Amino acid sequence: MAQFRVCPDSGFYFDKSAESLMKANAVAGAVSLLIAGILGLGVILTRWQGVHLLPADTFYQVLTGHGINALIFWIIFFEMAILYFASSTLLRTRIAAPRWAWAGFALMIIGMVMNNIAVLQGNSSVMMTSYAPMQAAPHFYLGLILFAVGALIGCFVFLGTLVIARDDRTYEGSIPLVTFGALTACIIAIFTIACGAIILVPTFLWSIGYIGHIDAAMYRVIWWGLGHSSQQINVAAHVSVWYLIIGVLFNARPMSEKVSRSAFLLYILFLQLASAHHILVDPGISSEWKVFNTSYAMYLAVLASMIHGLTIPGSMEVAQRAKGYTKGMFEWLRKAPWDNPVFSGFFFALIIFGFIGGITGVVMGTEQINIIIHNTIYVPAHFHATVAVGTTLTFMALTYLLIPVLFRRALFLPWMAKWQPYVFSAGMTLMILFQLGAGTLGVSRRHWDMDFTGAMLSFEYPGTAYTLMAVAGVGGVLGVLGGAMYLIVTVGSLLFGKKLDESAGLFQGFGVPLAPSSYNVSQPERLPMAPKLAVEEHGSGGFEAPGTFALAMALLVCFVVYYFINWDYLASVWPLS
Amino acid sequence: MSSFLPPSERVWWNTPIGKQEIVWIGVALVWCLIMFLMMPYWHIYGKQNLSNEAYQTTPARFQAKVDEMVTQHKVGDISGIPVVKPPAGSDVYMLGRLWQWYPIIELEKGQSYRLHLSSMDWNHGFSLQPVNINLQIVPGYEMVLTVTPDQAGEFTVVCNEFCGIGHHLMLGKIFVKEN
Numbered sequence: 001m002a003q004f005r006v007c008p009d010s011g012f013y014f015d016k017s018a019e020s021l022m023k024a025n026a027v028a029g030a031v032s033l034l035i036a037g038i039l040g041l042g043v044i045l046t047r048w049q050g051v052h053l054l055p056a057d058t059f060y061q062v063l064t065g066h067g068i069n070a071l072i073f074w075i076i077f078f079e080m081a082i083l084y085f086a087s088s089t090l091l092r093t094r095i096a097a098p099r100w101a102w103a104g105f106a107l108m109i110i111g112m113v114m115n116n117i118a119v120l121q122g123n124s125s126v127m128m129t130s131y132a133p134m135q136a137a138p139h140f141y142l143g144l145i146l147f148a149v150g151a152l153i154g155c156f157v158f159l160g161t162l163v164i165a166r167d168d169r170t171y172e173g174s175i176p177l178v179t180f181g182a183l184t185a186c187i188i189a190i191f192t193i194a195c196g197a198i199i200l201v202p203t204f205l206w207s208i209g210y211i212g213h214i215d216a217a218m219y220r221v222i223w224w225g226l227g228h229s230s231q232q233i234n235v236a237a238h239v240s241v242w243y244l245i246i247g248v249l250f251n252a253r254p255m256s257e258k259v260s261r262s263a264f265l266l267y268i269l270f271l272q273l274a275s276a277h278h279i280l281v282d283p284g285i286s287s288e289w290k291v292f293n294t295s296y297a298m299y300l301a302v303l304a305s306m307i308h309g310l311t312i313p314g315s316m317e318v319a320q321r322a323k324g325y326t327k328g329m330f331e332w333l334r335k336a337p338w339d340n341p342v343f344s345g346f347f348f349a350l351i352i353f354g355f356i357g358g359i360t361g362v363v364m365g366t367e368q369i370n371i372i373i374h375n376t377i378y379v380p381a382h383f384h385a386t387v388a389v390g391t392t393l394t395f396m397a398l399t400y401l402l403i404p405v406l407f408r409r410a411l412f413l414p415w416m417a418k419w420q421p422y423v424f425s426a427g428m429t430l431m432i433l434f435q436l437g438a439g440t441l442g443v444s445r446r447h448w449d450m451d452f453t454g455a456m457l458s459f460e461y462p463g464t465a466y467t468l469m470a471v472a473g474v475g476g477v478l479g480v481l482g483g484a485m486y487l488i489v490t491v492g493s494l495l496f497g498k499k500l501d502e503s504a505g506l507f508q509g510f511g512v513p514l515a516p517s518s519y520n521v522s523q524p525e526r527l528p529m530a531p532k533l534a535v536e537e538h539g540s541g542g543f544e545a546p547g548t549f550a551l552a553m554a555l556l557v558c559f560v561v562y563y564f565i566n567w568d569y570l571a572s573v574w575p576l577s
Numbered sequence: 578m579s580s581f582l583p584p585s586e587r588v589w590w591n592t593p594i595g596k597q598e599i600v601w602i603g604v605a606l607v608w609c610l611i612m613f614l615m616m617p618y619w620h621i622y623g624k625q626n627l628s629n630e631a632y633q634t635t636p637a638r639f640q641a642k643v644d645e646m647v648t649q650h651k652v653g654d655i656s657g658i659p660v661v662k663p664p665a666g667s668d669v670y671m672l673g674r675l676w677q678w679y680p681i682i683e684l685e686k687g688q689s690y691r692l693h694l695s696s697m698d699w700n701h702g703f704s705l706q707p708v709n710i711n712l713q714i715v716p717g718y719e720m721v722l723t724v725t726p727d728q729a730g731e732f733t734v735v736c737n738e739f740c741g742i743g744h745h746l747m748l749g750k751i752f753v754k755e756n
Contacts, residue, residue, distance in 0.1 A: 057742055090581050127739050131700045133716060134741065173583035216700060216715045247580035254580055257589040259598050282713045283631035283694075283720035291616045299609035306605040310598065315580070367616045368625055374711040375702045375737040442709040444702070444737035449745040456656045456677070457748040459706065459733040529587075530579030543597040552601055556608065563612065567619075573708050575624040575725040 003519035004092075009500075010248070010405045013524040016513050017098035018088035018161075022081040022406055024105055024511035025154075026399070029077030030490055032112065033392075036070035037483040039063075040476070044431070047377075048473025049450050049466055056448045060125040063446060065116065067128030071387060072147070072230070073112045078395045079185065079237050080105070080154045085406075086182035086240065087161035092524040093170040096160030104153030107146050115143030127446060129227060132203055132214040141204035148193045148200070155186045155193075171527035177254055177261065178247070181240025184264040189233045191272055195225030217284055224275035232271035234387060235305070236264065238349065238394040242312050245346045248401060249337065252319035253530060255311050255544065263311075266304035270296040277361075280370035290367045302362055309354045310552045317545035329547040345397025345421040352425060353390030356432055357382060359559050369566050372573060375446075377469075378439025381432045388479075389428050393421060396486050403493045407509055408501040408518075412492030416485050424482025430475025438468040440569070627712075630721040636697040639719060643670040647680050655681055655750070668693060671734075671749065673701035673714050675741060678734045678749020685756045689725045702738030705751065711737060726753040 003016045042062040045053040054062060088095040095101065117139065118124040124136035162183065165171060175183070199222040205211045243260070246252040254260045276293030279285055296302060313333075320332030337343045360382040364373040373379065400417055403409055411417050443450065443465050450466065452459050494509030502515035513519070543549055579585065586592050620626050646661060646669070653660040659680040663669050665688035672679050674697035684690060694703055696716040703712040708728070712720065726732075734749035 056745065060739065060742065060744075125742075131738075134699045171583050173587045174589055176579075176581045176583050178581045216717055220700075220713075220715070243580040252580060256592060256594045256598055257584040257586070258592050259594055259602070261589065279713070281627060281711060283715055283718040284633075286629045287620060287627070291613075295613045295616070298613045302612075303602070303605050303609050306609075307598075307602060310601045314597070362612065366612070368619050368623060368627075371625060371627065371711060372709050374713065375704065376709075376711065440709075442704065442706045442711075442735075444704060444735055446739040447735075447737065447745050452745060452748060455746040455748050456658070457733070457750055459735065459748055462707070527583065530582040530585040532585045544595055545597060549597055549601065556604065560608070567615070570625050571623070573625055573710055574705075574727055576710070577624070577626055577628060577723045 004521040004524050005514065005518045006521055006524070007405050007408075012089050012405055013092045013521065014406070015088045015094045016519050017101075018084050018095035019406065020511045020513055021095065021098065021101050021105065022084050023509065025077050025081040025084070026402070026406075027494075027510050028105070028109060028112070029074050029081065029395075030487060032069045032073035032077060033483065034487055035116070036066055036074055037480055037487070039066035039069065040483075041480045042066075044473050044476030044480070046448065048470050048476075050470055051473065052449075057122070057125070059448045060127075060446075061119060061122055064125050064127050065119045068115060068119070070392075071128060072144075075234055075387070075391060075395070076147070076151050076230075077108065079189075079233060080108075080151065082237055082241065082398075083154060083158040083182055083186060084161075086179045087158050087165070090176055090179050090527075091162070091165040091171050092527050093161060093165035093168060096157050096164050098157075100153055101157040104150040104157065107150030107153070111143045111145070111147030111150060113143070114139050114146065118143060129223065130203070131223070132206070132216055132219040135207055138204060138207040141200050141207055145197070145200050145204060148196045151189065152193045155189050158182070158186050169526065170524070173529045177257060178240050178244045180261055181236055181243060181264055184267050185233045185236035185240065187268050188229060188236055188271060192226055192229040192233060195222055195229065199223050199226065217282065220279055220282060221275060221285075224278040225272065228274040228277055229272050231383070231387060232267065232274060234391040235271070236267050238353075238391045239264075239308050239312070241394050241398050242308075242346055242350060243315075245342060245397060245401065246312060246316045246319070249340070249343055250316050250319040252315040255314050255318060259307060260311050263304040263307040266300050270301040270304075273297060274301075274365075277365045280365070280367050281374045287367065294365050294367055299362070302358075305354075305358060306552075309350075309358075309555065310548060312350065313551065314545035314548040317548045321545075329550055332547060339418050341400045341417045341421050342397050345393050345400065348421055348425040349390050349393040349397065352385055352393075352429060352432075354555055355558060356429070357385030357390050359562055360436060361386060362559075363563055363566050366566075369570050371576070372566070372570055373439065375444060376439035377435045377443045377445045380445050381435035381439060384428060384435075385432050389425065389432075393424060396424070397421065399486070399490055403490070403497065404500060407494060407497075408503075408514060409493045409497030409499060409509065411489060412495075412497045413489055417489045420482055420485040420489060423485060424479060427475050427478025427480070427482050431472045431479055432475070434468045434472035434475060438465050438472065441465045441468070443469065628722045632719045632721070633717060634695055634719040636695075636716070639670070639672060639693075639695040640697065642693070643672050643679065646670050652683065660752075663690065666690065672697055673703065673736065673747070673749075674698055676736070676743035676747035678703075678736070678747065681750045681752070683752045683754060684726050686726055686729045686753050687756065689723050691721055692724050693719055693721050695719045699740045700738045701736050701740050701747070704735040704737040706733045706735055708732060713738065726751075729753045729755045
């Protein structure tokens with residue numbers, strides 16, 4: 001029989017098995033982030049030409065490990081925790097097939113360890129993308145495959161949990177928006193993992209000699225169905241978390257359920273086309289295909305993100321105004337809890353994701369503009385804005401919410417937690433902006449030596465490029481410091497944070513449930529529908545969230561200006577046809 | 578808290594939408610369509626477009642074409658790498674291999690050339706600096722595009738796709754001379 005506890009602070013119900021799974025996945029994610037962060041420090045200190053820390057072979061090895069741990073392991077482990085939370089906890093239901101979920105978790109751990117060992121052994125420095133015909137050791141691919149199978153099991157456990165909740169009628173009406181968003185992430189994840197299987201299984205067989213040849217162009221097209229779409233899981237997941245955070249902090253309701261849910265549907269329908277972003281300057285792919293796919297079919301997925309960009313802060317503004325923060329355009333924002341890392345983390349993630357990550361992504365994903373950007377350091381700068389700040393900082397903010405609620409511990413060093421989003425955002429933004437600049441000057445990504453020492457021919461980048469990369473280096477170090485602060489607070493809280501409930505012992509923070517007496521609810525109350533508003537403000541004359549609308553228009557202006565600046569820059573390069 | 582409660586209307590897709598959201602969706606959609614149309618527009622009126630011309634090839638076949646061009650049009654060498662000056666308007670072949678772009682090419686400013694690019698082994702990145710033209714070079718595929726250098730000077734081809742331990746040593750040269 002399922003056993004639940006109710007969190008006295010938040011009112012969330014936790015199923016005993018689901019809770020342990022969430023903890024285990026979140027902790028595994030944090031371990032991956034630790035590895036990724038340490039390796040990231042090596043990368044940024046080597047790209048900073050004045051420091052040039054690591055030798056070439058170690059640099060390429062470290063860069064491979066950094067990419068895989070940060071972009072795949074950290075994020076997907078954490079997303080598994082989010083899927084279990086959004087299904088079991090939010091719908092107040094027992095989790096489906098917890099043994100399968102643990103089996104999936106075990107596969108993910110085995111896969112992660114196996115892949116990291118392959119990289120550590122030194123003969124798999126092939127970068128995260130591992131473009132065939134460059135070959136890694138067989139267990140490099142096998143590790144990724146096992147990890148993906150484990151994640152796929154997690155997705156089906158999530159879907160099964162939704163079915164159980166529906167059958168047991170644990171909620172009234174439709175599933176909540178946050179769960180809807182998590183469902184979006186799950187559907188995209190299944191597509192992504194299918195692409196991964198289609199390309200990685202043959203590549204694994206090729207690496208052990210069963211298949212003679214992998215076509216290099218085909219590999220790129222299908223691999224990016226995994227590589228880019230997996231970043232779209234993150235978008236769907238972190239947007240859902242943003243809705244969750246504004247609900248928890250501000251009691252905010254979406255401005256319109258219809259608009260927000262339709263935007264998630266647009267993600268499902270169009271985000272997968274983004275494989276095209278990586279092959280815009282590849283041979284053998286037609287312009288028509290590139291134009292249609294790179295634009296997600298006329299930018300309908302970009303439209304979805306622009307909609308969330310308005311509705312999330314807009315919903316927060318409406319809730320704040322209802323509380324009386326109505327002065328001027330921005331009192332609702334000034335009076336937000338800036339000391340609370342859950343809020344500051346969420347809000348910085350939103351702004352940096354939209355203003356930097358979103359705009360640069362669309363610009364470089366334009367078919368012709370990609371000619372001046374492909375494989376320059378502009379590319380990592382873009383995805384650090386989207387994933388390393390957008391997704392990662394959102395998950396950090398969510399962690400601060402979950403430490404008391406899920407782990408039942410008080411935050412360790414709360415002053416450090418308070419400053420963490422500021423330090424992390426400042427460092428990462430500095431790094432991103434200056435790398436964007438260096439990329440515009442043509443500085444290559446995944447490159448050990450800007451000086452080309454020892455090459456048969458010689459080349460020098462302009463002096464400005466060196467300065468930009470040095471400032472980016474300072475920003476990167478600050479970003480790693482911010483990441484370290486997160487891990488100190490998180491691990492410190494699990495080990496030394498004040499216990500809020502009776503503990504079951506030393507390993508309670510890492511997957512073991514709380515003391516048995518905490519689980520005293522056998523059947524949670526059915527989740528009610530949101531109360532109807534006394535005054536229906538939708539459809540009335542005025543704008544409900546004028547401050548947000550002003551921010552959205554500012555975003556649009558930056559977007560338009562920057563977009564055409566890049567066309568202008570493109571027009572200055574040699575004519576090509 | 579209703580972002581994590583079921584919506585207050587059972588039929589959520591039938592609820593009215595606020596004016597602010599409608600205006601924003603309209604504005605954003607128009608912008609999306611403009612961005613979409615910019616790409617076909619540039620294919621018609623812009624000067625920087627990649628061709629759709631590409632062929633499947635093999636390293637041996639492509640190498641033979643490069644060698645033929647080098648024999649016919651070699652004008653010198655730099656660090657042991659031949660410098661080739663193909664006639665204006667002709668087909669120019671350049672290959673990427675671990676870890677070199679081969680051969681060195683000399684072009685005339687304002688003339689158009691059909692540039693053929695391929696790789697002998699792994700993926701390489703053709704990054705022409707300081708012009709900043711970046712192309713993906715994939716083994717087994719021959720990419721063809723027409724280039725018209727409009728500046729004279731010395732240009733460097735940096736490899737910007739990771740290709741193993743000598744990646745950062747992989748450079749090539751294109752010289753453009755005034756005519």
